[in-house]
Amino acid sequence: MIIGKRIDEVLSLQEDQQKIPFESLLPKGRLEEDTVLLRKENIQLVSSSQKKLYVSLTSSAIKEGLEVGLGAIITIHDTTKERELEEMRLDFVSMAAHELRTPLTSIKGYLSVFIKENASKFNAEQNTFLTRINNATNQLSSLTENLLNVSRIEKGTLTANLTPLDWAITAQQIVDQFQERAKENNLTLTFEKPQNIPQISADKVRITEVLSNLLANAVSYTPPKGQIVVQITNQGDQVVTNVKDTGRGIPKEAIPHLFTKFFRVFGALEEGSKGTGLGLYISKAIIDLHHGKIWVQSEPGEGSTFSFSIPALNNRD
Ligand SMILES: Nc1ncnc2c1ncn2[C@@H]1O[C@H](COP(=O)(O)OP(=O)(O)O)[C@@H](O)[C@H]1O
Ligand SMILES: [Mg+2]
Structure with missing residues:
Protein backbone atom coordinates (compact mmCIF):
# COMPACT_ATOMS: atom_id res chain seq x y z
CA MET A 1 0.00 0.00 0.00
CA THR A 79 20.53 2.54 -13.50
CA THR A 80 21.92 -0.21 -11.24
CA LYS A 81 22.64 -2.63 -14.10
CA GLU A 82 24.33 0.06 -16.21
CA ARG A 83 26.47 0.98 -13.25
CA GLU A 84 27.51 -2.62 -12.64
CA LEU A 85 28.46 -2.99 -16.29
CA GLU A 86 30.40 0.28 -16.14
CA GLU A 87 32.29 -0.96 -13.08
CA MET A 88 33.13 -4.22 -14.86
CA ARG A 89 34.41 -2.27 -17.83
CA LEU A 90 36.60 -0.09 -15.61
CA ASP A 91 37.94 -3.14 -13.75
CA PHE A 92 38.72 -4.81 -17.04
CA VAL A 93 40.62 -1.81 -18.43
CA SER A 94 42.57 -1.43 -15.23
CA MET A 95 43.41 -5.14 -15.03
CA ALA A 96 44.43 -5.34 -18.69
CA ALA A 97 46.66 -2.27 -18.33
CA HIS A 98 48.30 -3.69 -15.20
CA GLU A 99 48.93 -7.02 -16.91
CA LEU A 100 50.46 -5.30 -19.95
CA ARG A 101 52.73 -3.23 -17.78
CA THR A 102 54.78 -6.09 -16.31
CA PRO A 103 56.09 -7.63 -19.55
CA LEU A 104 56.51 -4.16 -21.04
CA THR A 105 58.74 -3.08 -18.19
CA SER A 106 61.01 -6.01 -18.83
CA ILE A 107 61.05 -5.46 -22.63
CA LYS A 108 61.96 -1.80 -22.06
CA GLY A 109 64.67 -2.61 -19.55
CA TYR A 110 66.42 -5.30 -21.62
CA LEU A 111 66.03 -3.32 -24.82
CA SER A 112 67.78 -0.28 -23.41
CA VAL A 113 70.68 -2.40 -22.09
CA PHE A 114 70.87 -4.24 -25.43
CA ILE A 115 70.95 -0.99 -27.41
CA LYS A 116 73.62 0.52 -25.18
CA GLU A 117 75.87 -2.52 -25.45
CA ASN A 118 75.44 -3.15 -29.16
CA ALA A 119 74.85 0.17 -30.88
CA SER A 120 78.47 0.42 -32.00
CA LYS A 121 78.51 -3.16 -33.40
CA PHE A 122 75.46 -2.78 -35.61
CA ASN A 123 75.24 -1.19 -39.04
CA ALA A 124 73.08 1.85 -39.78
CA GLU A 125 70.07 -0.16 -40.91
CA GLN A 126 70.13 -2.39 -37.86
CA ASN A 127 70.37 0.67 -35.64
CA THR A 128 67.38 2.23 -37.41
CA PHE A 129 65.38 -0.93 -36.72
CA LEU A 130 66.40 -0.86 -33.07
CA THR A 131 65.38 2.79 -32.76
CA ARG A 132 62.00 1.94 -34.24
CA ILE A 133 61.54 -0.95 -31.82
CA ASN A 134 62.51 1.35 -29.00
CA ASN A 135 60.08 4.10 -30.09
CA ALA A 136 57.22 1.64 -30.50
CA THR A 137 57.93 0.18 -27.06
CA ASN A 138 57.86 3.64 -25.49
CA GLN A 139 54.63 4.41 -27.30
CA LEU A 140 53.05 1.19 -26.04
CA SER A 141 54.22 1.91 -22.56
CA SER A 142 52.82 5.44 -22.51
CA LEU A 143 49.54 4.14 -23.90
CA THR A 144 49.39 1.60 -21.06
CA GLU A 145 50.12 4.29 -18.47
CA ASN A 146 47.42 6.48 -20.03
CA LEU A 147 44.86 3.68 -19.83
CA LEU A 148 45.79 3.09 -16.19
CA ASN A 149 45.37 6.78 -15.46
CA VAL A 150 42.00 6.91 -17.20
CA SER A 151 40.73 3.98 -15.17
CA ARG A 152 42.02 5.68 -12.01
CA ILE A 153 40.24 8.93 -12.93
CA GLU A 154 36.99 7.14 -13.59
CA LYS A 155 37.14 5.06 -10.43
CA GLY A 156 38.02 8.19 -8.48
CA THR A 157 41.33 6.72 -7.32
CA LEU A 158 43.69 9.11 -9.07
CA THR A 159 45.38 10.98 -6.26
CA ALA A 160 48.01 13.68 -5.94
CA ASN A 161 50.46 13.77 -3.09
CA LEU A 162 50.91 17.53 -2.72
CA THR A 163 54.23 18.72 -1.32
CA PRO A 164 56.16 22.01 -1.75
CA LEU A 165 57.84 22.11 -5.15
CA ASP A 166 60.24 24.49 -6.90
CA TRP A 167 58.35 24.34 -10.14
CA ALA A 168 60.73 26.58 -12.09
CA ILE A 169 63.55 24.08 -11.51
CA THR A 170 61.48 20.99 -12.25
CA ALA A 171 60.03 22.58 -15.38
CA GLN A 172 63.51 23.40 -16.65
CA GLN A 173 64.51 19.72 -16.26
CA ILE A 174 61.42 18.55 -18.14
CA VAL A 175 62.09 20.99 -20.97
CA ASP A 176 65.70 19.75 -21.15
CA GLN A 177 64.46 16.20 -21.62
CA PHE A 178 62.43 17.31 -24.63
CA GLN A 179 65.31 19.07 -26.39
CA GLU A 180 66.32 16.00 -28.31
CA ARG A 181 62.81 15.28 -29.55
CA ALA A 182 62.41 18.91 -30.58
CA LYS A 183 65.67 18.76 -32.53
CA GLU A 184 64.66 15.54 -34.28
CA ASN A 185 61.54 17.36 -35.45
CA ASN A 186 63.53 20.41 -36.49
CA LEU A 187 61.93 22.64 -33.87
CA THR A 188 63.47 25.10 -31.46
CA LEU A 189 62.43 24.68 -27.87
CA THR A 190 63.20 27.46 -25.39
CA PHE A 191 62.62 27.84 -21.72
CA GLU A 192 62.30 31.49 -20.70
CA LYS A 193 64.13 31.73 -17.42
CA PRO A 194 61.50 32.79 -14.90
CA GLN A 195 62.06 35.32 -12.13
CA ASN A 196 60.97 35.01 -8.51
CA ILE A 197 58.56 32.16 -8.85
CA PRO A 198 57.11 31.05 -5.52
CA GLN A 199 56.91 27.39 -4.67
CA ILE A 200 53.74 25.51 -5.47
CA SER A 201 52.13 22.64 -3.67
CA ALA A 202 52.24 19.80 -6.17
CA ASP A 203 52.75 16.13 -6.87
CA LYS A 204 56.03 16.18 -8.76
CA VAL A 205 55.37 13.01 -10.78
CA ARG A 206 51.88 14.03 -11.81
CA ILE A 207 52.63 17.66 -12.62
CA THR A 208 55.60 16.45 -14.68
CA GLU A 209 53.12 14.35 -16.61
CA VAL A 210 51.07 17.47 -17.42
CA LEU A 211 53.96 19.53 -18.78
CA SER A 212 55.28 16.46 -20.64
CA ASN A 213 51.88 15.94 -22.28
CA LEU A 214 51.73 19.58 -23.39
CA LEU A 215 55.28 19.47 -24.72
CA ALA A 216 54.67 16.16 -26.49
CA ASN A 217 51.64 17.73 -28.18
CA ALA A 218 53.53 20.89 -29.11
CA VAL A 219 56.27 18.75 -30.68
CA SER A 220 53.78 16.48 -32.49
CA TYR A 221 51.50 19.19 -33.81
CA THR A 222 54.04 21.80 -34.90
CA PRO A 223 55.51 21.50 -38.39
CA PRO A 224 59.32 21.57 -38.87
CA LYS A 225 61.13 24.92 -38.33
CA GLY A 226 58.54 25.91 -35.75
CA GLN A 227 59.15 27.28 -32.28
CA ILE A 228 58.04 26.14 -28.87
CA VAL A 229 58.42 28.40 -25.86
CA VAL A 230 57.79 27.51 -22.24
CA GLN A 231 57.15 30.39 -19.81
CA ILE A 232 56.40 30.42 -16.14
CA THR A 233 54.95 33.55 -14.59
CA ASN A 234 53.66 34.59 -11.23
CA GLN A 235 50.18 36.08 -11.51
CA GLY A 236 48.61 37.15 -8.26
CA ASP A 237 48.40 34.04 -6.13
CA GLN A 238 48.82 31.71 -9.11
CA VAL A 239 51.85 30.27 -10.85
CA VAL A 240 51.00 30.08 -14.55
CA THR A 241 52.83 27.86 -17.04
CA ASN A 242 52.47 28.54 -20.77
CA VAL A 243 53.49 26.23 -23.59
CA LYS A 244 53.41 28.25 -26.80
CA ASP A 245 53.86 26.74 -30.23
CA THR A 246 53.78 27.95 -33.82
CA GLY A 247 51.90 24.83 -34.88
CA ARG A 248 48.80 24.32 -36.92
CA GLY A 249 46.46 25.55 -34.18
CA ILE A 250 43.06 24.28 -33.17
CA PRO A 251 39.72 25.11 -34.79
CA LYS A 252 37.33 27.06 -32.56
CA GLU A 253 34.65 24.34 -32.61
CA ALA A 254 37.11 21.79 -31.24
CA ILE A 255 38.24 23.81 -28.23
CA PRO A 256 35.34 22.94 -25.88
CA HIS A 257 36.01 19.21 -26.46
CA LEU A 258 39.79 19.23 -26.16
CA PHE A 259 39.97 18.15 -22.55
CA THR A 260 37.48 15.31 -22.92
CA LYS A 261 38.33 11.63 -23.19
CA PHE A 262 39.50 10.28 -26.58
CA PHE A 263 38.96 13.61 -28.33
CA ARG A 264 41.24 14.29 -31.27
CA VAL A 265 40.74 17.16 -33.66
CA PHE A 266 41.08 15.01 -36.77
CA GLY A 267 39.80 11.77 -35.28
CA ALA A 268 41.43 8.48 -34.44
CA LEU A 269 43.07 7.81 -37.78
CA GLU A 270 44.97 11.06 -37.98
CA GLU A 271 48.65 10.71 -38.86
CA GLY A 272 48.84 6.97 -38.54
CA SER A 273 46.96 7.14 -35.24
CA LYS A 274 49.91 8.25 -33.16
CA GLY A 275 47.85 9.59 -30.27
CA THR A 276 44.90 8.40 -28.28
CA GLY A 277 43.20 11.64 -27.28
CA LEU A 278 43.86 10.95 -23.61
CA GLY A 279 46.74 13.30 -22.82
CA LEU A 280 44.71 16.47 -22.28
CA TYR A 281 41.91 14.62 -20.50
CA ILE A 282 44.41 13.20 -18.01
CA SER A 283 46.21 16.55 -17.71
CA LYS A 284 42.97 18.28 -16.78
CA ALA A 285 42.19 15.66 -14.13
CA ILE A 286 45.67 16.15 -12.64
CA ILE A 287 45.33 19.95 -12.65
CA ASP A 288 41.94 19.61 -10.93
CA LEU A 289 43.64 17.62 -8.16
CA HIS A 290 46.02 20.58 -7.75
CA HIS A 291 43.09 23.03 -7.48
CA GLY A 292 44.30 24.68 -10.67
CA LYS A 293 42.98 25.49 -14.12
CA ILE A 294 44.03 24.48 -17.62
CA TRP A 295 43.07 26.26 -20.83
CA VAL A 296 44.14 26.98 -24.39
CA GLN A 297 44.25 29.92 -26.74
CA SER A 298 44.67 29.06 -30.35
CA GLU A 299 44.39 30.44 -33.83
CA PRO A 300 44.25 27.91 -36.66
CA GLY A 301 47.39 28.18 -38.76
CA GLU A 302 49.17 30.40 -36.26
CA GLY A 303 49.75 28.24 -33.24
CA SER A 304 48.45 27.40 -29.80
CA THR A 305 49.24 28.36 -26.24
CA PHE A 306 48.30 25.81 -23.63
CA SER A 307 48.37 27.17 -20.08
CA PHE A 308 47.78 25.90 -16.60
CA SER A 309 47.72 27.69 -13.27
CA ILE A 310 48.45 26.27 -9.83
CA PRO A 311 47.96 28.22 -6.60
CA ALA A 312 51.26 29.53 -5.23
CA LEU A 313 52.30 28.15 -1.91
CA ASN A 314 51.73 30.87 0.62
CA ASN A 315 54.78 31.37 2.83
CA ARG A 316 52.55 31.74 5.83
CA ASP A 317 51.09 28.24 5.28
N1 LIG B 1 49.72 22.04 -29.41
C1 LIG B 1 48.72 21.59 -30.18
N2 LIG B 1 48.52 22.07 -31.44
C2 LIG B 1 47.52 21.64 -32.22
N3 LIG B 1 46.62 20.69 -31.85
C3 LIG B 1 46.76 20.15 -30.62
C4 LIG B 1 47.81 20.57 -29.72
N4 LIG B 1 47.67 19.87 -28.57
C5 LIG B 1 46.61 19.06 -28.73
N5 LIG B 1 46.06 19.23 -29.96
C6 LIG B 1 44.87 18.53 -30.48
O1 LIG B 1 44.14 18.02 -29.38
C7 LIG B 1 43.96 16.62 -29.50
C8 LIG B 1 43.97 15.98 -28.12
O2 LIG B 1 45.26 16.01 -27.54
P1 LIG B 1 45.67 14.87 -26.52
O3 LIG B 1 44.57 14.75 -25.51
O4 LIG B 1 47.04 15.12 -26.03
O5 LIG B 1 45.60 13.54 -27.38
P2 LIG B 1 46.62 12.98 -28.49
O6 LIG B 1 47.84 13.82 -28.51
O7 LIG B 1 46.88 11.58 -28.02
O8 LIG B 1 45.84 12.99 -29.76
C9 LIG B 1 45.08 16.16 -30.41
O9 LIG B 1 44.72 14.99 -31.12
C10 LIG B 1 45.25 17.35 -31.35
O10 LIG B 1 44.31 17.23 -32.39
MG1 LIG C 1 48.88 14.15 -26.65
Missing part, protein backbone atom coordinates in the same frame (compact mmCIF):
# COMPACT_ATOMS: atom_id res chain seq x y z
CA ILE A 2 1.75 3.12 -1.18
CA ILE A 3 -1.04 5.48 -2.16
CA GLY A 4 -1.55 8.17 0.44
CA LYS A 5 1.98 7.99 1.78
CA ARG A 6 4.66 10.56 1.27
CA ILE A 7 7.43 9.38 -1.04
CA ASP A 8 10.01 9.66 1.74
CA GLU A 9 8.03 7.27 3.92
CA VAL A 10 8.52 4.52 1.34
CA LEU A 11 11.98 5.18 0.03
CA SER A 12 14.99 7.28 0.82
CA LEU A 13 17.09 9.07 -1.78
CA GLN A 14 20.73 9.57 -0.99
CA GLU A 15 23.65 11.31 -2.61
CA ASP A 16 27.13 10.67 -1.17
CA GLN A 17 25.53 9.12 1.94
CA GLN A 18 23.51 12.30 2.50
CA LYS A 19 19.76 12.16 2.38
CA ILE A 20 18.17 14.29 -0.36
CA PRO A 21 15.40 16.23 1.42
CA PHE A 22 11.90 15.54 0.19
CA GLU A 23 11.25 19.28 -0.02
CA SER A 24 13.90 19.77 -2.68
CA LEU A 25 11.76 17.69 -5.05
CA LEU A 26 8.86 20.09 -4.79
CA PRO A 27 8.19 23.53 -6.25
CA LYS A 28 8.88 26.47 -4.01
CA GLY A 29 7.44 29.90 -4.68
CA ARG A 30 7.48 31.22 -8.21
CA LEU A 31 8.57 29.02 -11.05
CA GLU A 32 11.00 30.22 -13.63
CA GLU A 33 10.56 29.28 -17.30
CA ASP A 34 12.06 25.87 -16.65
CA THR A 35 9.81 23.43 -14.86
CA VAL A 36 12.61 21.00 -13.93
CA LEU A 37 13.12 21.29 -10.18
CA LEU A 38 15.81 18.72 -9.66
CA ARG A 39 17.82 16.43 -11.90
CA LYS A 40 20.28 13.94 -10.45
CA GLU A 41 22.31 11.11 -11.91
CA ASN A 42 23.73 8.15 -10.05
CA ILE A 43 22.09 8.69 -6.71
CA GLN A 44 21.15 5.89 -4.34
CA LEU A 45 17.62 4.84 -3.65
CA VAL A 46 17.02 2.80 -0.50
CA SER A 47 13.60 1.15 -0.29
CA SER A 48 11.71 0.51 2.93
CA SER A 49 12.95 -3.10 2.74
CA GLN A 50 16.54 -1.72 2.67
CA LYS A 51 17.08 -2.70 -0.97
CA LYS A 52 19.65 -0.39 -2.57
CA LEU A 53 19.49 0.73 -6.16
CA TYR A 54 21.29 3.33 -8.23
CA VAL A 55 18.90 5.65 -10.01
CA SER A 56 18.67 8.83 -11.98
CA LEU A 57 15.88 11.17 -11.02
CA THR A 58 14.06 14.10 -12.54
CA SER A 59 11.47 16.14 -10.73
CA SER A 60 9.33 18.45 -12.86
CA ALA A 61 6.78 20.87 -11.52
CA ILE A 62 3.20 20.58 -12.66
CA LYS A 63 2.14 23.85 -14.19
CA GLU A 64 -1.26 24.88 -15.37
CA GLY A 65 -1.60 28.38 -16.67
CA LEU A 66 -0.44 30.58 -13.86
CA GLU A 67 -0.97 27.91 -11.21
CA VAL A 68 2.36 26.59 -10.13
CA GLY A 69 2.10 25.05 -6.67
CA LEU A 70 0.29 21.95 -7.88
CA GLY A 71 3.02 19.46 -7.11
CA ALA A 72 5.61 17.63 -9.12
CA ILE A 73 6.03 14.62 -11.34
CA ILE A 74 9.05 12.61 -10.27
CA THR A 75 10.59 10.18 -12.72
CA ILE A 76 13.04 7.63 -11.35
CA HIS A 77 15.08 5.47 -13.67
CA ASP A 78 16.90 2.42 -12.30
